[in-house]
Amino acid sequence: MSLRIAAVQAEAQTGEVEQNVLKAAGYIRQAASELVDVIVIPEAFVTGYDDDAFAGPLPSSRELSWLAPVQQAVDETGMTVVLNTALARDDIRTxxxxxxxxxxxxxxxxDKQHLYESERTIFSPGNHGFSLAVSGMELGLxxxxxxxxxxxxxxxxxxxxxxxxNSGAYFPGGEHRRDLHYAARALDNGMYVVFRGLVGGTKEFIGGSAIFDPAGRRIAHVPAREGLAVASxxxxxxxxxxxxQRMWTDRRANLGSYDRRGALPPISSSKARQG
Known part of the structure; x- marks a missing residue:
């Protein structure tokens, strides 16, 4: 059984939670015409990825009424949505x-586990991975x-x-590193990789939303500034x-200890010529 998935590429408005949630709901309804089962929406889309927004009031984990437009669109379409947000969780932010x-x-x-340098003064890292099953396939976040x-x-x-x-927000100049990472993660592990990225905003993010097959080939992307990358x-x-490509099957779980010998003794010029 195949699964249809859509990766959103869009601009979020800094600090405009209601507006951004309504925009996310619009993309959910748009994806319904593509017969999508799962739609994924970029990093910090609810608040916008912005230092001032992160430092101010954030959506609360205790009271989720701010998510109501997305829940309504999900109930209408039958889709599953993965939406990323900066979140106030009691005494921490994630x-x-x-x-x-x-x-x-x-x-x-x-919760994002590897925090970028500029994020560490604001957010706390997650402490576990997570996957969900949709149509018999495990989706890892x-x-x-x-x-x-x-x-x-x-x-x-x-x-x-x-x-x-993966959801992301790449700065200008990060195109090569972005595309290389996601293609490599796909090929390394023989699995699909789905990336959804922010565009615009105060930091002029560069998008790059795409889907890579298990051999690391890009099979869908967003050719315009905003839109959907859709693939089965x-x-x-x-x-x-x-x-x-047997790297996943043939990898060794334990490579043993690492033997460090330090500097080897120099080889004389006569011995080097003989070699």
Missing amino acids: LTDVVVFPGGFPVLAY SVCYDANFPEHAAAAAANNVSVYI IDPTVITRTRAD
Whole structure:
């Protein structure tokens, strides 16, 4: 069974929670015409990715009425949504993936574990991974900088994740690093990778929303400034790719200790010529 997934690329308005949530709901309804099962929305989309917004009042984890327009769109379309937001959680702040599904209560699913330098004075890191099952496939969650660390995606794959989902906000000049990371995480682990990115805003984010197949090939992207990247996720492609590209199957769980010898003795010129 295949799964249709859409990655949003859009601009969030700094500090305008109500406006941004309504915009997210609009993308959910738009994706319904593409027969999408799961839609994913960029990092900090609810508040905008902005230092002043992060330092001010944030949406609360205790009272989720701010999510009502998204929940209504989800109930109308039957879609599952992964929406990232800066969140006030009692005495800490987190960058959190919220999962919204039809007829249910939103799940505060995953807190970004690897915080970028500028985020560490404001946010607390998450302490666990998270996946959810949709149409029999495991979707693993990550946020931006998490995907820079190969072990994060590898941990997801080790927990039977078929689709590694990342939300991000890349600064100008980050195009090469962004695309290389997501293609590598796909090929390393023989799984699909879905990236959704912010554009514009006070930091002029560069988007790049795309979907990569298990061989690291980009199979969908957003060609315009805002829009949707949509692709079908096929589990048989994962099986075929892992049979051909065997890095995931052949990797060793334990490589033993690391033997450091220090500097080797110099080789004389005569011995070097003989060698």
